[in-house]
Amino acid sequence: xxxxxxxxxxxxxxxxxxxxxxxxxxxxxxxxxxxxxxxxxxxxxxxxxxxxxxxxxxxxxxxxxxxxxxxxxxxxxxxxxxxxxxxxxxxxxxxxxxxxxxxxxxxxxxxxxxxxxxxxxxxxxxxxxxxxxxxxxxxxxxxxxxxxxxxxxxxxxxxxxxxxxxxxxxxxxxxxxxxxxxxxxxxxxxxxxxxxxxxxxxxxxxxxxxxxxxxxxxxxxxxxxxx
Amino acid sequence: xxxxxxxxxxxxxxxxxxxxxxxxxxxxxxxxxxxxxxxxxxxxxxxxxxxxxxxxxxxxxxxxxxxxxxxxxxxxxxxxxxxxxxxxxxxxxxxxxxxxxxxxxxxxxxxxxxxxxxxxxxxxxxxxxxxxxxxxxxxxxxxxxxxxxxxxxxxxxxxxxxxxxxxxxxxxxxxxxxxxxxxxxxxxxxxxxxxxxxxxxxxxxxxxxxxxxxxxxxxxxxxxxxxxxxxxxxxxxxxxxxxxxxxxxxxxxxxxxxxxxxxxxxxxxxxxxxxxxxxxxxxxxxxxxxxxxxxxxxxxxxxxxxxxxxxxxxxxxxxxxxxxxxxxxxxxxxxxxxxxxxxxxxxxxxxxxxxx
Numbered sequence: 001x002x003x004x005x006x007x008x009x010x011x012x013x014x015x016x017x018x019x020x021x022x023x024x025x026x027x028x029x030x031x032x033x034x035x036x037x038x039x040x041x042x043x044x045x046x047x048x049x050x051x052x053x054x055x056x057x058x059x060x061x062x063x064x065x066x067x068x069x070x071x072x073x074x075x076x077x078x079x080x081x082x083x084x085x086x087x088x089x090x091x092x093x094x095x096x097x098x099x100x101x102x103x104x105x106x107x108x109x110x111x112x113x114x115x116x117x118x119x120x121x122x123x124x125x126x127x128x129x130x131x132x133x134x135x136x137x138x139x140x141x142x143x144x145x146x147x148x149x150x151x152x153x154x155x156x157x158x159x160x161x162x163x164x165x166x167x168x169x170x171x172x173x174x175x176x177x178x179x180x181x182x183x184x185x186x187x188x189x190x191x192x193x194x195x196x197x198x199x200x201x202x203x204x205x206x207x208x209x210x211x212x213x214x215x216x217x218x219x220x221x222x223x224x225x226x227x
Numbered sequence: 228x229x230x231x232x233x234x235x236x237x238x239x240x241x242x243x244x245x246x247x248x249x250x251x252x253x254x255x256x257x258x259x260x261x262x263x264x265x266x267x268x269x270x271x272x273x274x275x276x277x278x279x280x281x282x283x284x285x286x287x288x289x290x291x292x293x294x295x296x297x298x299x300x301x302x303x304x305x306x307x308x309x310x311x312x313x314x315x316x317x318x319x320x321x322x323x324x325x326x327x328x329x330x331x332x333x334x335x336x337x338x339x340x341x342x343x344x345x346x347x348x349x350x351x352x353x354x355x356x357x358x359x360x361x362x363x364x365x366x367x368x369x370x371x372x373x374x375x376x377x378x379x380x381x382x383x384x385x386x387x388x389x390x391x392x393x394x395x396x397x398x399x400x401x402x403x404x405x406x407x408x409x410x411x412x413x414x415x416x417x418x419x420x421x422x423x424x425x426x427x428x429x430x431x432x433x434x435x436x437x438x439x440x441x442x443x444x445x446x447x448x449x450x451x452x453x454x455x456x457x458x459x460x461x462x463x464x465x466x467x468x469x470x471x472x473x474x475x476x477x478x479x480x481x482x483x484x485x486x487x488x489x490x491x492x493x494x495x496x497x498x499x500x501x502x503x504x505x506x507x508x509x510x511x512x513x514x515x516x517x518x519x520x521x522x523x524x525x526x527x528x529x530x531x532x533x534x535x536x537x538x539x540x541x542x543x544x545x546x547x548x549x550x551x552x553x554x555x556x557x558x559x560x561x562x563x564x565x566x567x568x569x570x571x572x573x574x575x576x577x578x579x580x581x582x583x
Contacts, residue, residue: 126300126313127315128326129273129274130373131327131376132302132304132330133301145317146316
């Protein structure tokens, strides 16, 4: 790999994979619970909650990054508390980049999982009830395995989208090589230097390759749906 | 073993208002679609909460709206075989079969599991997934899955309705075997007289959300008023394989005479369930001679019901009730009225199964 990519470039690639991986993995349980809630529970403010969940999808990513900075910055209400009591600093660190990515791609995961849950067959759940399966039992042994292809496909799509996140990351955690400089940020940095076009083009090609790879994988997972 | 059901449930313009009791064996819920059969099954299984009602199986109360009691479906032990099998697509046949078994409180022993697998001929399907099964195979797996849940009662909601005639013939013998074993009360929903005649011990006839008639299969299937217009009517009764004649005919003795049928592959003395379809009986006022039919039974007209141009004539042959469907014109020409003596010319006899 080092013969094709410079050490700085492979560092950006590995950081991107780590940030996106952690972001998707950590957001998944919350996305599942949110999707289950939206798919199964009827409540009056559902449209509002649904709108809130989808907000990161339509807000300018820079705005999301700025809001994160306000809340999780060292003087922000949450960030200040985390730093004072747990010694966790999110700004200027890769964990902050992961938080921003997770928030931006959260709606993608929720949508995919909710779709898989709503497509699940109520008639199968009835059959399971008459065979003695209670609510949690049905969730674990019927709903979850049947929704699994949708969940996997949603996670992969979110991962691919997260690789491309720029605005929220650069606003929230800045552009620090080795710390927060993911692929898109590295492309941006390369373009700031005279004669950096060749490097930017190589990184662009790499991004295209990664995006195609994971989108195809996501599609493949969705097709593995039962029935 | 007994099942008590009384339900009142209104949905839109449809009012379900039924009460019936079923003893052990197979009780058929019989009636046209829209009569409320599936709603009754859903209410017993706990999938539908009726506005008013009481349901008890073997004395265990599952629903009593006046006491605000409703046992949840998963605790009712009333397994359902649905028309559309509803197998779990992410599990192979074996795990489908064991789904209810694993969750049953008093698990059937492994011998019973292999017995059910053998009974339904599922041995070579165990590793397969439901997607690859034929309609008949799916129905058999669904039946096995319900049986292995060790239910107190088995609810069969038109389990054969989605199958073609050949597949139906593939399943019916298994259901007959089950009916014969009789350890489990079964409620069998159907709009097919054929299935009901083959399987049922008791029949509850539903019409527009109400019980129109109810009684033993032997009585009800010849009751021209209860099943008015339902095709094809026919008498069902038990007979004993009495004699094997050298000319190839087997003689069946019943309470009212003897029937000769083509050679039976059953042991002498076997108790058999016999069915005479209403369309297969001709009537004569005088004893016909030189006739190809092997069976001419003397009987007395018991009741007559005209139904458009057709007439269903109920006959008493000894203590056995028969029914013949003829044209109303023939009935009038022959002067067939209650009390008149007649001869029933039986064109064909169906031997359904060994009697339980």
